Amino acid sequence: MPYDSLARAHRSRRTGRLALLAALLLPACSEPTGPEKPIDGARLYAQHCARCHGPDGKGLKEVPGVRDLTDANLMGMLTDDRVKATIRMGKPPTMPAFAHFAEPSLKVLVAFVRQLSSPPAAALAGPAPLGATPPAP
Numbered sequence: 001m002p003y004d005s006l007a008r009a010h011r012s013r014r015t016g017r018l019a020l021l022a023a024l025l026l027p028a029c030s031e032p033t034g035p036e037k038p039i040d041g042a043r044l045y046a047q048h049c050a051r052c053h054g055p056d057g058k059g060l061k062e063v064p065g066v067r068d069l070t071d072a073n074l075m076g077m078l079t080d081d082r083v084k085a086t087i088r089m090g091k092p093p094t095m096p097a098f099a100h101f102a103e104p105s106l107k108v109l110v111a112f113v114r115q116l117s118s119p120p121a122a123a124l125a126g127p128a129p130l131g132a133t134p135p136a137p
Contacts, residue, residue, distance in 0.1 A: 039105050041112025048098055049113070057116035065094045075117035083110045 046055070054060045057069035069075065078086075084106050090097035101109065 039108040041108040041115075044101075044105060044109045045112050049109075052095070057113070063094070065091075069113055069116045072117045072119070075114060080107075080110050080114075083113060 045053075052060060052063045052066050053069055059066035059068045067074065086095070087098050087101065087106060087109065089099070
C-alpha cells in the first residue's frame with residue numbers, strides 16, 4: 001500500500017474514533033446532574049460569618065475588632081466590590097479569608113450583608129399620620 005493510502009486510512013480510523021467518542025460523551029453532557037438549589041444568603045451568612053459578626057450582624061463582643069454590619073454609615077461607604085474583596089481576602093489578623101466563594105454565592109452573600117444595615121420597611125414609611133388606623137395583626 002502506498003504511503004498516501006496508509007495515511008488516509010489512519011486519518012479515517014482516527015476520525016471515526018473521535019466521532020464515536022463524541023457521540024458517547026455529548027448525551028452525558030446534556031443530562032442534568034440534579035436539581036438546582038437556590039443560593040441562600042442567610043444560610044451562607046450563618047455558616048461563615050455569624051460566628052464573629054453574630055446572627056444579627058452587630059458583632060460579638062468577644063471578637064476583637066469585629067465590624068458591626070448593621071451600621072448603615074459604615075456599610076454606605078463600602079462598595080459591593082469592596083465588601084466582596086474583604087470577604088475574599090479577609091482582614092488580617094482577625095478576619096479569615098473566604099476565597100472559596102464562587103461569584104454567584106458572593107453576590108448573594110453581599111446582598112444579604114447589605115440588608116442587615118437597611119432599616120425595616122416600616123421604618124422607611126415613617127410614622128403613621130394622626131388618626132390613621134393601625135393595621136390589623
